[in-house]
Amino acid sequence: MKIYIRATESISPQLSFGNEGLLADLQVYEANRLSCLEPDYKSLIDPKQIRRMSRVIKMGVASALGCLKKADVEVPDAIITGTAYGCLEDTSSFLTKLVNQNEEMLTPTAFIQSTHNTIGAQIALLLKCHNYNNTYVHRGFSFENALLDAILLLKEQSAENVLVGGVDELTDTSFQILNRFGFFKQAFTNELYNAPSKGSIAGEGASFVLLANQPGNNDNAVLEAVSTFYKPATIEESQEKINRFLLDNDLSPNDIDVVITGRNGDETNDVVYDQLMSGMFRNKTEVCFKHLCGEYPTASSFALWMAASIIKKQKVDKKLIHHGEDVIPQRILIYNHSQGIHHSLMLISGC
Amino acid sequence: MDKLILELKEHIIEQLNLQDLTPADIGDDEPLFVEGLALDSIDALELIVLLQQQYGIKLSKAEDGPKVFASVKTMAEYITANKA
Known part of the structure; x- marks a missing residue:
């Protein structure tokens, strides 16, 4: 469903x-x-x-x-x-x-x-x-x-x-x-x-x-999946969780067009995003959102709002792209973490 | 009495956060509940606290509430009669 x-x-x-x-x-x-x-x-x-x-x-x-x-x-x-x-x-x-x-x-x-x-x-x-x-x-x-x-x-x-x-x-x-x-x-x-x-x-x-749970005439997007994981010990563990999340949804990193990351400018916070975007998502477009809304514990709700808008418009505003090329987004992965403790993944795609 | 009524109206506006009202908008005999200002049960509790905080008066009998809080004027009369 x-x-x-x-x-x-x-x-x-x-x-x-x-x-x-x-x-x-x-x-x-x-x-x-x-x-x-x-x-x-x-x-x-x-x-x-x-x-x-x-x-x-x-x-x-x-x-x-x-x-x-x-x-x-x-x-x-x-x-x-x-x-x-x-x-x-x-x-x-x-x-x-x-x-x-x-x-x-x-x-x-x-x-x-x-x-x-x-x-x-x-x-x-x-x-x-x-x-x-x-x-x-x-x-x-x-x-x-x-x-x-x-x-x-x-x-x-x-x-x-x-x-x-x-x-x-x-x-x-x-x-x-x-x-x-x-x-x-x-x-x-x-x-x-x-x-x-x-x-x-x-x-x-x-x-x-x-x-x-039923399609409407003017839906923005489909929320394919949501998952959370708590306090990973290493960046490798985070990568493993993200891989598992994608596999559970019959996807690979190649199926993702845009990654919206919770990058927030903190040198400790952002290391995991750096590694992901230079590793498993190295050819993917990265969009950030915390320069727009700031850091707060439910900031991922702003990211979901933004992702739904991007999917609906089928366009990523160039001003939002942190890394990568302008693409027509069909599927977006939001990966955010709060203080390195609460990590979440959301998968959004077109209707 | 007029001074007390004006003061009471100012307290009510502040305590109940009636942002768009001034004391002149509240009639002395205007009903506070149901009609008039159309206050509700939460406001009633706020008014009880207001009496206690501002005038040191405790409403001793709950059944007196509807009579005491009928209007600003009845509140002022109650305060005058019960103030030490």
């Missing part, structure tokens, strides 16, 4: 929202922290509901509603979100109040907004959708596990269409903490990929896809 990507939507540091994919006007940032370009939410979300929504909830809800609108689906059979950090700003605000007010007189709204499943719940509330609703909070696997759940639902025919999204926000506090861990570059570089140094650039986003 094929899984069709009927529609996609993304709020990101790019002009992605409301546009049919990449990217007429690429936003180039001279910073080590990228923030989403957000739409006017008042025109998208019921004003009565919006007052209880924090920024990340609005990002998630608007992206989800935009995706459903493009898919011409009013109420999906399931809503599944993936988020590593959840509603971070509200969590921070709620915990601060908890301490400052000696655990007394805490307001319900701050608590409601602080839970990880708030985004999925708010989407359901707005749609009056009582169907399956789940949120995966598994660090760098959060979005992938949401996708895997959706695929299972569709394949066992418990659902005909599933709304799946990956959402994470970056706050001042989280940026400072992650920066202290050395996750981000200390100075801006416009040679993110060509002069790797320690750290990457921080990012955030909310990207949704509507998956269906």
Whole structure:
């Protein structure tokens, strides 16, 4: 059974929202922290509901509603979100109040907004959708596990269409903490990929896809397979896992036209991509995405949005090609890892 | 009383994040729930916390809630009657 990507939507540091994919006007940032370009939410979300929504909830809800609108689906059979950090700003605000007010007189709204499943719940509330609703909070696997759940639902025919999204926000506090861990570059570089140094650039986003188990008239692409592997000991082990993934789908590296890698400019992070692109995928076109959206645990949802757009347009924008030739893409492999721990593979092809 | 009513409206707008409203948009006798501002049960909890935080008043009987929170004016009357 094929899984069709009927529609996609993304709020990101790019002009992605409301546009049919990449990217007429690429936003180039001279910073080590990228923030989403957000739409006017008042025109998208019921004003009565919006007052209880924090920024990340609005990002998630608007992206989800935009995706459903493009898919011409009013109420999906399931809503599944993936988020590593959840509603971070509200969590921070709620915990601060908890301490400052000696655990007394805490307001319900701050608590409601602080839970990880708030985004999925708010989407359901707005749609009056009582169907399956789940949120995966598994660090760098959060979005992938949401996708895997959706695929299972569709394949066992418990659902005909599933709304799946990956959402994470970056706050001042989280940026400072992650920066202290050395996750981000200390100075801006416009040679993110060509002069790797320690750290990457921080990012955030909310990207949704509507998956269906029957073909529609205007599908973007087919999601052929998703797989994850945890903490490989060596680069050879990663290569072995990728080979196995391709073999399981009756494919070889030669069947891949474009590899979208999670290259992020960190010298340690990118070694595995260097080896792959000079080894098993040496003649293949490589596209990168983290200079567009920054590094965050569910950044692979932005990569899937981008891949679906590339497949639909049958064209790779030259500005996105990191290495290799301009090709007409029939099949894309997304290989991403988060901090060298959570590795994921997604296979996307034409309908 | 007028000063308290104005102050209360400002607190309500801030606590409930009623971004598009000003105190002038809320009538003194306008219903807060169902009609008027059309607040809901979560807002009711926010208003209870507001009374406690801003005026040090605990709503002792839950059954008094509908009467106390009928309008800004009834809230102001309750605060005046119960403020130490």
